[in-house]
Amino acid sequence: MALVTLEHVSKSYPAAGRAAEAVVAVDDVSLEIEAGDVYGIIGYSGAGKSTLVRLVNALEPATSGSIRIDGQEITSLRERELRGIRLGIGMIFQQFELFEAKTVRANVAYPLKVAGWSKADIRARVDELLAFVGLSDKAGARPDQLSGGQKQRVGIARALATRPRILLADEATSALDPETTQEVLALLKRVNEEQGVTIIVITHEMDVIQSIATKVAVMDRGRVIEHGDVFDVFSAPRHPSSQRFVGTVVKGVPSPAELAVLRERHEGRIVTCSFRDGDASQARVFLDLAEAGLEFELVYGGINDIRGRAFGHLTLAVRGDDTAIDRALAAVAQHADVTEVR
Amino acid sequence: MDRLLELGPEFWAAAGETLYMVALTMLFGGAGGFLLGIGLYATRRGGLLPNSVVNNVLNVVINFFRPIPFIIFIAAVQPLTRAVIGVGIGTDAAIFALSLAAAFAIGRIVEQNLLTVRPGVIEAARSMGAGPLRILGTVVVPEALGPLILGYTFIVIAVIDMSAMAGLIGGGGLGYFAQLYGFRQFEPVVTWAAVLLIVVFVQVVQYVGNWLARRVLRR
Known part of the structure; x- marks a missing residue:
């Protein structure tokens, strides 16, 4: 009770x-x-x-x-x-x-x-x-x-x-x-x-x-x-x-105002990847993008820790061939929630 | 000046009467006003013992009597004075009228000062299981003690002022002395002697009040 x-x-x-x-x-x-x-x-x-x-x-x-x-x-x-x-x-x-x-x-x-x-x-x-x-x-x-x-x-x-x-x-x-x-x-x-x-x-x-x-x-x-x-x-x-x-x-999710600035400052497509529990999936994301031969940079993000369990959001600007990006993002989606913001 | 020296015994007797009237007024009026103030405070809406009937009655009574100028009040209240004290004139009759008038004023001042106590500390006491009467006695009054002392100091001085009108019903005191021997006999020195002594009383009262309040507030 x-x-x-x-x-x-x-x-x-x-x-x-x-x-x-x-x-x-x-x-x-x-x-x-x-x-x-x-x-x-x-x-x-x-x-x-x-x-x-x-x-x-x-x-x-x-x-x-x-x-x-x-x-x-x-x-x-x-x-x-x-x-x-x-x-x-x-x-x-x-x-x-x-x-x-x-x-x-x-x-x-x-x-x-x-x-x-x-x-x-x-x-x-x-x-x-x-x-x-x-x-x-x-x-x-x-x-x-x-x-x-x-x-x-x-x-x-x-x-x-x-x-x-x-x-x-x-x-x-x-x-x-x-x-x-x-x-x-x-x-x-x-x-x-x-x-x-x-x-x-x-x-x-x-x-x-x-x-x-x-x-x-x-x-x-x-x-x-x-x-x-x-x-x-x-x-x-x-x-x-x-x-x-x-x-x-929570740290890591850009506000609409911040997103507008990011869009202006960075070329390419902007995606937010959300992770829960563990750093392994983060490593996989970077690996997937690198293997696809894409140029990418981390433009916004943060990792939070609640009683030893981590979660976070990373926003990346990705540049390269559109179909290659699509394919890479599909692979990334296996490990993280992907939201495309441009 | 010679006249003042001649009047020495009458002067000191009048000073004694003033002190006597003020002291007893503060005792009776102070206690009555305290209860009135507590009642007003506790029964108001959202208060510790909310009761709109009691609150309205107290408010109407106080608002009725408080604006009456004391010189009129002292005469108007005479039938009641006679019923309670037995006589309508004299020092004791004056003390009755003074106490009544002072109680109504003190009631308001006590209410106002109690209202300065933060609702949060009252809520804290309630969260510890304290009842309304206990909270009034052990939280509200102690928390407001500094301002209450200053409020009472203010009233003592107002009562010294009012007591000067006691002569109207044969109450005596320094006010009457100044009227009788100073003003009516064209003796400004005599009048000013009474004034100076009253100023001394007021200064002493204010000083003691400030000192006490500072001790309580520890600031």
């Missing part, structure tokens, strides 16, 4: 003005998130990702559909009962949302007080958590004395305080620089691997998905348009919207 199950979940907000229509933020979403997953939810801003994640801990009530946490239906629970559920689900935020008036220690202790822990237990648990996130020396500091990365580490310690099984990360690294992002992602990975916490990450950053996610769902206009294994979704997106999104975050 999945740890988090969403079935036909929708969330709409009533119309703001008299003439306005109700806004559907989440539209008939069904997902299953297994214990131990790092589940990425990606999409452009406004796609409904943040609303979706807030349905999981019922910060926002769903309009319709069923949400089960560890088998328990939460859509029918009352606010008071939901508070108990929330103790088992940690959450971290883009803007960290630390209590500025409290010390680091008091921030991390807060959910434990809510959960009714004893003073001595709180003290021991906070020490343990601060050591885990590497901030033992900052226990007495105020949030405004910390860097962004340190703030998010406090946020993570606070979210994990009550030993939740699920951690929701809402654009948790979007306000951080690339280096700090990697630090925080490494920490989240440890949270998942060492403590077995299931993590749901909302993001629009490819890096985040690439470094920690095991599964991914692509959202567009409130709907999950594609979901599955990260490698599959990113190397061969099926839905046009996910192709568009993946195209903007």
Whole structure:
């Protein structure tokens, strides 16, 4: 049984003005998130990702559909009962949302007080958590004395305080620089691997998905348009919207504007070859073209690595006899997806 | 100047009355205004305990009383003062009117300052399973404490100002003293002595308020 199950979940907000229509933020979403997953939810801003994640801990009530946490239906629970559920689900935020008036220690202790822990237990648990996130020396500091990365580490310690099984990360690294992002992602990975916490990450950053996610769902206009294994979704997106999104975050596919420049700058025919898994097929492509006696150059491209599996796109300008090129491309098509762009 | 020295005992008694009225007004009006402000804040739409009926009632009551000039208010509220305090005149009657007027003003100021708390931290507390009353007490008020202190400082000074009108119902104080012995007896030195002492009060209050707020904000 999945740890988090969403079935036909929708969330709409009533119309703001008299003439306005109700806004559907989440539209008939069904997902299953297994214990131990790092589940990425990606999409452009406004796609409904943040609303979706807030349905999981019922910060926002769903309009319709069923949400089960560890088998328990939460859509029918009352606010008071939901508070108990929330103790088992940690959450971290883009803007960290630390209590500025409290010390680091008091921030991390807060959910434990809510959960009714004893003073001595709180003290021991906070020490343990601060050591885990590497901030033992900052226990007495105020949030405004910390860097962004340190703030998010406090946020993570606070979210994990009550030993939740699920951690929701809402654009948790979007306000951080690339280096700090990697630090925080490494920490989240440890949270998942060492403590077995299931993590749901909302993001629009490819890096985040690439470094920690095991599964991914692509959202567009409130709907999950594609979901599955990260490698599959990113190397061969099926839905046009996910192709568009993946195209903007994955290296190697020239945008229409870039393509126009390439066409102007390079003679001959321009083809994009897409590879999945392994470098052998790339070598074959170059070999096929060389054997056909064609002149070719690499004009655009990139190789991506997701957890040790590579995929990529290479755009080549090929010059020579047209029939020879046709024949060579047919051979290339045995090893890679070939799209002729001129 | 001689006249002022002659009036020494009356002057200090009036200063004492002003301090007494301001202190008790801040105690009663401050507490009442705090509750009003919390109520306004919590019951607004999208708030922690949204309740449009309560919110509308509070808003209408505050909007009704707040624009009344205090010199009119102190007279208009006299029947209520008599019902609550037992008498309609004197220092205690003035404190009642002052507290009521101050509470309505403080309610708004508390509401405004609580609204500066980022919704994100409230959401964070909710995500940890905290209930609305706990969030009000342990997140919203502590997070807004710096601006709240400055808001209260502002109100103390406004109450010092209002207390000068307490003489209308026999409340005494420095305002009445300046009127009676200064203005009406053509003794500008006496008037200015009262003014200077009020300025000193205001400066001290502002200084203490700033100092406290800075300590809380740690900036």
